[in-house]
Amino acid sequence: MRELPSVEELAARLNGVPRALAVEAARAAIAARREEMLAAGTKPATEDSARDSLAGFESALDALTANARARAEAASRPSLRPVLNATGVIVHTNLGRAPLARAAIEAAAAVGGGYSTLEYDVVSGARGSRQAHVEGLVRELTGAEAALVVNNCAAAALLAASALAAGREIVVSRGQLVEIGGSFRVPDVVEASGARLAEVGTTNRTRLGDYERAIGPETGALMRVHPSNFRTVGFVEEVGIEELCELGRRSGVPIIDDAGSGALARGIEALRDEPDVRRSVAAGSAVVCFSADKLLGGPQAGVMAGTAAAIERCRSHPLARALRIDKLSLAALEAT
Incomplete structure (x- = not known):
């Protein structure tokens, strides 16, 4: 040699x-x-x-x-690079989810290339909130009293569970204890939040009475989870969001609705199986969590819309800072 x-x-x-x-x-x-x-x-x-x-x-x-x-x-050479999506799946989670609009790309580039008003009020000269850039827009789109944006939908669900039910029970249907990819499992999120999981119903059928019987002094929240990437058909039954919220009102228990991809548009046949965010908010969910980078077509972010009281508890929780949205995603989301 x-x-x-x-x-x-x-x-x-x-x-x-x-x-x-x-x-x-x-x-x-x-x-x-x-x-x-x-x-x-x-x-x-x-x-x-x-x-x-x-x-x-x-x-x-x-x-x-x-x-x-x-x-x-x-x-x-960067390993993260553009590809041609020929899979037939429009919002492909492994291929970067939804492509950004030109305005969103330009907004992120403008903010990333210099200083910005990220957390600064130029009128008063005082410290501002990064949430102020998008909260009004989210409220307008969803009809919610208040809103908060974090770095992804899993973070939103974790923050909601931690802020509203840590140390108590979160009631979830067995048919919604899903894994949606990347080993993200609902039971693990509940455990990480500091709450205890209370399973009700069966894999294919859960009724309102199942939730009613599970509610007690230790109940911190009722949670609905959209399965997102699979469905059960045939001999199935689940509780609608209006019924669940009515039960929550009667029992004094908040509803956390993990709506997944987050459908905001109405009357689109292809989205008929996606939870309607506005409908969930109107029904009375304390917090509705959904992704910004799927059906909304924005950057990776988790949007939380709900009642002023519930969102304020999330906003003041220590995890809110750890999970907060970054400035580039925030700029792109506002432009979206």
Whole structure:
């Protein structure tokens, strides 16, 4: 293997490549070439014979250099890059969810390229709230008394559960104890919130009476969860949001509605199975959680719309800061 250059020699030929990256690429290229020579089962040339055939030696070295440079370029190329979605799934969660509108892209670029009024009131000169940029828009779209935006819908559900029911029970239908991808499971979220899960009904049928019998002194909230990526058909029954909210009012128990993709448009046949956010708010849900980066067509964010009292409890919870939306997503969401 003496015809192979040292790692240092090969790295030195990679002009313009950062040293650490050049060394890594050179080491990988040499190792790959060594494996090729061993697999070929041919006797490698000696140093003397290589020098007798200088042209061949230089050609092999040039090829190895090109290989190392290609490896360095591949390693420095961003792995997150645009692709063509030919899957037939319009809002593909693994392919980045909904594409942003041009206005949203431009808004994020404008805010990201300099300073901004993220948490500053230019009129009073005092500290402001980042939520002020979008809360009014969310209230207008949903009809809610108040709104809060965090970094994704799972965070919204976690914050709502923590703020409204930590240390108490959250009642959920067994048919809605779902996993919606990335090992995101409703029981785990409830546990992480500090609440205790109280399962009611069965996988395929849950009635209002099941919720009624589960309510007691330790009940912190009733939760409805939209399955999102699957459905049960046939011998099934579930409780409508109006019935659930009416039970909540009678019992003094808040309703947390995880509406998933968050349908705001009405009368669209393709969205008939998606929970209507405005309907849930109007029914009396304390907090309705939904994604901004799916049917809404915005950046990744979790929108929380609901009663002023419930949203204020979420807003003042310590997790609200940990889960808050970043400035680029906030700018894109406002523009959306």
